[in-house]
Amino acid sequence: MSYAIYPSLTGKSVVVTGGGSGIGAAIVEAFARQGARVSFIDVAEDDSRALVTRLADCAHIPRFYRCDLRNLDSLAAVFADIEAASQTIDVLINNAANDDRHALDEVTPSYWDERIAVNLRHQFFCAQHAAAAMKRAGHGVILNFGSISWHLALPELSIYMTAKAGVEGMTRGLARDLGRFGIRVNAIVPGAVRTPRQMKLWQSADSEAKLVAGQCLPQRIEPEHVARMALFLASDDGERCSGREYFVDAGWYGT
Template structure:
């Protein structure tokens, strides 16, 4: 059997994604930036939201030669008025939304004794609340247009019971329940909703802050596949779930974690 692990990664092509109107939250850096590149590469029309101005503008500039260059829209998703205005602007410009990827999140570590009520509210706003209100905003045009796709991004962390992430894990566990509830309520409108559950993805942020050689060894020891999960692996799964190839997939959790059961 050939060893393909060092081959260049090539995305499958999904012709039905061409010209689709795609909104990606947290699209300026990390997994989000790869989602933007992957969907632009399919010929989709992409709007991405972030507060990381410099990185987002660099990403948009790097894809300026695409058939549909992506549009960066600065939006603080914890500000629900700004969120609503941004989605209204996208709908006005695009005429509707076909695919929403709720990717934005922040996995800052915290100790139990350090959590204040204000910090709790902030973490829920950053990691959970906006997923519902982005979906609510996108669904209006999806219903009108006869269907759509919503992908809510969770995390392997709560399945493993990771340390110093109690609030993050609370939010990420709730996202799976949110996805199932939305899938049930919106199925009659031909709107599919699923959760994408990334494992220990090798992103610049994770590598800079937490993925030391010792941590990488621990991760690999806990995975069935002894290869790191890359941002492209998450984007590849997302492309499939957004496409018509996944037309009967809804209300479920899809893991891309190399079979990580902890160590």
């Protein structure tokens, strides 16, 4: 099969959070293969450095920045470094998240705060930093990552679903506030994506069969399927798309 090439992405400065593995790594690779200048942020050093090595044949080798996104001071410093190196930020992809399960009666205030910091807070502050550069340039794209989980009310994910529902509200607010500066903001909502983490922690042959049975399309979603949506929305082909959610879920309505 052949897939689209987006000339408008060539040379663009793209920042991806959580880019070292899973969906994030597929996004880093997809943009790098389009000729974009990709910077990605992660805490997983081994996976991230292996990804940089694997993409050494790209026109612009991706740059890895190690940063815990919960540390807002470190986050600000990383964005300053990225903008200094690239002169601008054209695209921000807020991908980083963690879907650890949790029981209602075991949640403490500190755990609540930590989960919100991991899954929602950093998306806002990454957008704040990127938007400053985008305003100076007069254009930009921000893609926030939501989740199908809260649309289906999946079990033992109440804080994660709260954060991901918030992502969609935040996306609409940012799209309204930033549109006058030529900045488009959208949310991508993945379904059950077949990442190594998901397969290791949550999926079995039985659960996969049940999952596929609940989808309109009886095929598993791979990380590259999500990356292709990000390419379109970040490109000039998506220039009139803003303030909306775009699902890549194979039509999953649950069972």
